[in-house]
Amino acid sequence: MAELKTLDLRPGGQTAHVWEGGDPASSALLFLHPVTGIPRWGDALEALAKDFHVIAPYQPGWGPAKDDLPGVRDGLDLVLFNVDLLGTLGVDSAHVVGISIGAWIGAEIAAIRPDAVQSLTLVNPLGLWSENHPGEDLFAQHPGHPTAVLFSDPDKRAELLMEGRDALDAYVEELLDLRASAKFLWPIPDTGVGRRLMRIDTRTLVATSANDNIVAKEMGDIWRAAIPGAQSVELADSGHLADLEAPEALSNLVRDFTLSGA
């Protein structure tokens, strides 16, 4: 089982809210959450924790770190947050797994601090833009159910994201998580990472979900082509939030790719 910790990263720096699970003696795995944050220590993280020392921080602005959003302006600030977190935990390098906006952050870390990244798995990555494959506008959704579009079936939002939580608190967190996402992805999810992807020299896997309304399969191809030596794969039976919709397939995919290169 995992523990939600609060850590001060460095004097004058950020505070991290981080889930930590698995055997600390195992290989470290940095999990970078999607636009919806980490609603709970879920099945995907639990499965990964069987093989890895899982480190799953809320990025500044998400979940319990909602008030930290003004402290981060851009991708570099997010890279420094995650690098500082690994340093605070005594982890020199980790396998990095990012979903959705987390994939963008993971790619930035790999481009800027390659020594900190043992392997890179990017799932349904946001951060590049193509007019030919815009996908649904993740921010132009009905305010009553703003993340329904992220699921292969909109009804899954209630079951997978909201269930078991106070309704108002979960709704507020849903909107604030999207607010944090908007800070970096508004109005078009072009973060500029495209100029840095060629710097990535880590083993990289790009995965797209078959039923993702936001990130088209063709976008996965664009990411793969931009990262030297990257491989790609498709996840069946999932929408954008593969950690919630396909936890077993996701954890199997990560385990197989990550350990195959060990």
Add this chain to the structure above:
Amino acid sequence: MKFHWFNLMPWPHLPDDFRETNRSVWVDVDSKLYDPVEGHRVYNEYLDQLEYAASLGFDGIGVNEHHQNAYGMMPSPQIMAATLARRTQDVTLLLLGQSIALYNPPTRVAEEMAMLDVMSGGRLVAGFPVGTSMDDNFCLGSNPATLRDKYRENHDLIRRAWEDPEVFSWNGEYNKIRYVNIWPRPIQKPPPIWIPGGGSVETWDFCAEMGYNYSYLSFNGYVRGEALMQGFWNRLGELGVEFNPFQGAFAQQIVVAETDDQAEQMYTEHLQYFFDKCLHVYPGFADAPGYRTENTIRAGLRAGGAQGLGIAHTLTWDDWVREGYIVAGSPDSVTEQIEALATKLQVGHLVALLHCGNMPDDKARASTKLFAEQVMPRVKHIWEDYEDHWSPKPIGSQHVATPAPVLSAN
């Protein structure tokens, strides 16, 4: 009580099947529905109506800002106010308003509003809305996560640009300018500032802190507006601000005819056009993530963006009148309703939306004339014991310049 004539400037030719063929009147509305040559006629008709209202004794005439919007065709309120400044005298120019968070640098807003204040001889009211999510976030691309922070910085910069006589530097989060020193400077120091809003808790506190007028702009009418306006007054009371009705304004659809029956016959189709077509906003554009603050979300408030979610288009004339979506009927009926509105909302300024939907010019003028001549004189005494600190203080008549007559080429 003071009365300001306002026209949203809708496009009057949306087709009967507009709701079925367009998902939204705003943001991604079909531009092929617009005809620029007819637009030339419509602009001039609408501007003539504003000038006509001024001639009938309204205290103010109002313009506002919307983008990519078939019911509000004023992307630049300054341009509209500039033409009105030259062709009117005495009347307040209610610029309600400019979404100041959108402009970089906002010193441009400070400059243009100063120009208007000087051109008009100190008749400007400066409206500083946060703006709707449709305009700010979806049409002009402003980031909703930083919108309110940027709004506050831009406000502070505009105020200082108007009032600091020295050249100064501005090193902000969103604006960096080495030399700020606008020319011209406004006559009023500063012009009265009104904050149009739709129910954000933070906006109430801002008005209290700064002493600004809060203008509740809703198309849901004065009956539904009561709870929200009361929230504003209660908040001011909690913060120790002395009650003055002129610190509040309310926008209301109004139509007047000789009799109640005549009003229904004359205006139903135009109000239906407004509620059915002009408020047909795609809900996904109403509330970008971050546009509402956490406090406002928790308070269950909409913060102005979601007028299109209303149900008015499904109602009848009797419903509209009973539920206050419209103030309507004979001069006697309208007078009674205005008295009820003033009592419920306790506002000193009424923004009277006397042109509605696709109303033709003759009806807009007839309604406006009846209101000015047979309603306003009977209700303007309301709140006369209070001093209005939120209206302009123009230069004296001895200083007012008169534009020369238009010369013919012949």
